[in-house]
Amino acid sequence: MSDRKPPPHPELAWTLAAELRAIFRKLKLRAREQGGRSDLTLSQVAVLLRLEQDGAATVSSLARAEAMRPQSMSAIVTPLQESGLVRGVPDPSDGRQTLISLTPKYLKWLEEGRAARQDWLTTTISQKLSFQEQEKLREGLKLLARLIED
Incomplete structure (x- = not known):
């Protein structure tokens, strides 16, 4: 038997999980558009x-x-x-x-695609989020990192 307590707000956790999946899916699609893998x-x-x-x-x-x-x-x-x-x-x-x-052509294409996605995301963050919001995003990323820790 486990000593773990049930989560205090299972409905909130379920909603957050669904929203995260939807946001990550859209982010991945937008990044893919920028990186040239669509073909x-x-x-x-x-x-x-x-x-x-x-x-x-x-x-x-x-x-x-x-x-x-x-x-x-x-x-x-x-x-x-x-x-x-x-x-x-x-x-x-x-x-x-x-x-x-x-081939070297693939490796160059891959590097260019990754750079394009990084540039797009960097520009988007800079243009759409204030410095304070970027700091909040940094804190949110720390929480996300905890979700995938073993």
Whole structure:
């Protein structure tokens, strides 16, 4: 049995959680508009992020990681190759396989997108919030950080 007491205001917590989710969703969409990812599908973004996080991979291993068939993953990877965001090179340990990796073009595009989102958010905060409101936002961010602490 837990010694934790029930929250004093569960209705308020529920409302705050719903509002946070809605605000974060809108913020994410607005930031995405600024960063140039709008022309990629969610599946393509997932593949790019996986390659960024895990490094080069075969189409088959990407398909397993995303729980799909290799043929479906090929249909996602091909346009990324055609756009120059990823490239395929023979796997040194198995020449029959092709390793898909990120290109310098992708890394530049990613850096520019992140910089554009940072610039947009910085400008928006500066233009829409007074210094005192920015200080309040800083305090609110500390509270949000506590929500995700382990």
